Amino acid sequence: MSKKVSLGVAASVALIAMAVTFSITMTVSMNMFNNTVSSVKNKERMYNKLSEVDRYVRANEYFDINEDTLNDTIASGYMLGINDKYARYYSAKAYNERMGLADGRLMGIGVAVVKDSSSGYARIIRVYNNTPAAEMGLQTGGFITAIGDTSTRSMTDTSAIQSALVGEEGSTVTIRYLTPDRQEQSFELTRANYTTPSISTVTMLNGNVGYLRMDSFTSTTAVEFRNAVDNLLNQGAAAMIFDLRDNTGENLNAALVAADYCVPSGLIAQSQAKDGTLTDLRVSDDHEVSVPMVCLVNGSTAGGAELFANALRKMGDATVVGTTTAGKGVLLSDPQSLSDGSAVVITVGMLLDNEGQTWNGTGLTPDVDAALSTDEQSSYYDFTPDNDPQINKALTALSGTVSQP
Structure with missing residues (x-):
C-alpha cells in the first residue's frame, strides 16, 4: 500500500532544501567576493605605488626617460617579484629574436x-x-x-x-x-641558415664504451639520439656514457622521448599542478638499452637533462657521475605573447619522477663525485674525450661492469 506524503511535509522539505542551497551559494559567493576584493585592493595598492614613483620621477628627474626601456624594465621587475625564479619577461625585440630562431x-x-x-x-x-x-x-x-x-x-x-x-x-x-x-x-x-645538432660528439672510448656528448634537447634530438645509440651499439659498445654537462634541457618532450628509448616499460615522469592534480608525462614502452649506462652531469645540467639522468638511474640502473645538478624540476608555460609583441613565461607545474619525488631546488646528487679542481675548471673547454678527467671518472665507474675488448 502506497504512503502519501502530506502537502505540509513536502513544502517543509522543499523549504529546507532551498535554505541549504541558499546558504551554500551565499558562502561560496562571499568567498569569491572576498578574494576578488582582496585582489582588487592588492592591484590598487600596486598601481598607486607605481603612480607615486612615476609622478615624483617625471617631476624631478634630470635625465630623459626612454619610455620603451621603462616599460620593459617594469614588466621584467614584475616577473622578478613573483617568487618564481624561472619566470621570464621577453621584450618585443627579444621575443621576436627567439621566435625568429625557432622558425628559421x-x-x-x-x-x-x-x-x-x-x-x-x-x-x-x-x-x-x-x-x-x-x-x-x-x-x-x-x-x-x-x-x-x-x-x-x-x-x-x-x-x-x-x-x-x-x-x-x-x-x-x-x-x-x-x-x-x-x-x-x-x-x-x-649570416646563413644551418643545422645545429643537439648531439655534438659520438665516439667509442677504450674500444668498447660508447660516448655521446648531448649539448641540448631540441626537436631533432629524438632522431639524432636513436641513430647515435644504435650506431654505437652496432659497433660493439658494451656500455654507454651520456654526457649531459651544461645541457639545460629546454625541450622537455625531447628528453622524455630519449629516456623512453633507454629504459624498460613504466611511468617515466609526471607533472603536478598547483591544485595537486597529477598528469602522466610519458609512459615508456618495453624497448630499453640493456648495457651499463653512465650519465655525466654538472651544476649546469638542468630541466629535461636532469629528468633524463634521473629516469635512467631509477629505471635503467644507470650511474650518475659528476657534481650536483642545477635543481630545475619545473614545468614552464609556452610563451604568452602580449599586445605589444613582448611575452612572458611562468612556472605552471612541478616535475615529479616515477616515484612521485621532485629534484626541484635540490638537484640530483651524483653516485660518483667528479668535481673538477681549480686548474681543471680553467681548462674545461680544452679537454677532449680522451683526457677529460670527468669522463675518466665515468670510465672508472664502468670498469667493474665492462670487460676489456
Whole structure:
C-alpha cells in the first residue's frame, strides 16, 4: 500500500532544501567576493605605488626617460617579484629574436660560444659544419673579441654575445677573431641558415664504451639520439656514457622521448599542478638499452637533462657521475605573447619522477663525485674525450661492469 506524503511535509522539505542551497551559494559567493576584493585592493595598492614613483620621477628627474626601456624594465621587475625564479619577461625585440630562431627567420654564422671567465671574450666551443664560420676557418678554442665595433668583453653574458651574432638571412656581420695560437684576424661573414645538432660528439672510448656528448634537447634530438645509440651499439659498445654537462634541457618532450628509448616499460615522469592534480608525462614502452649506462652531469645540467639522468638511474640502473645538478624540476608555460609583441613565461607545474619525488631546488646528487679542481675548471673547454678527467671518472665507474675488448 502506497504512503502519501502530506502537502505540509513536502513544502517543509522543499523549504529546507532551498535554505541549504541558499546558504551554500551565499558562502561560496562571499568567498569569491572576498578574494576578488582582496585582489582588487592588492592591484590598487600596486598601481598607486607605481603612480607615486612615476609622478615624483617625471617631476624631478634630470635625465630623459626612454619610455620603451621603462616599460620593459617594469614588466621584467614584475616577473622578478613573483617568487618564481624561472619566470621570464621577453621584450618585443627579444621575443621576436627567439621566435625568429625557432622558425628559421634569423640566422647565424655557425658557432657556439661562451663568455670566457678569464679573458672576458667570446670563446668558441663549437664550429658547425657547412657554415660561414667553418668556411672562413674559425676554430674551436679561438676567440671572438669584437662584433662590429663592440668588444665582446663589454657584453654582459653568453646570451648577449649570441644575440649580437644573429640576424636576417643574407645580412653581414664583422667580427674580430683571435686564433687558438693568438693570431688576430678580421672577417665579414654573411649570416646563413644551418643545422645545429643537439648531439655534438659520438665516439667509442677504450674500444668498447660508447660516448655521446648531448649539448641540448631540441626537436631533432629524438632522431639524432636513436641513430647515435644504435650506431654505437652496432659497433660493439658494451656500455654507454651520456654526457649531459651544461645541457639545460629546454625541450622537455625531447628528453622524455630519449629516456623512453633507454629504459624498460613504466611511468617515466609526471607533472603536478598547483591544485595537486597529477598528469602522466610519458609512459615508456618495453624497448630499453640493456648495457651499463653512465650519465655525466654538472651544476649546469638542468630541466629535461636532469629528468633524463634521473629516469635512467631509477629505471635503467644507470650511474650518475659528476657534481650536483642545477635543481630545475619545473614545468614552464609556452610563451604568452602580449599586445605589444613582448611575452612572458611562468612556472605552471612541478616535475615529479616515477616515484612521485621532485629534484626541484635540490638537484640530483651524483653516485660518483667528479668535481673538477681549480686548474681543471680553467681548462674545461680544452679537454677532449680522451683526457677529460670527468669522463675518466665515468670510465672508472664502468670498469667493474665492462670487460676489456
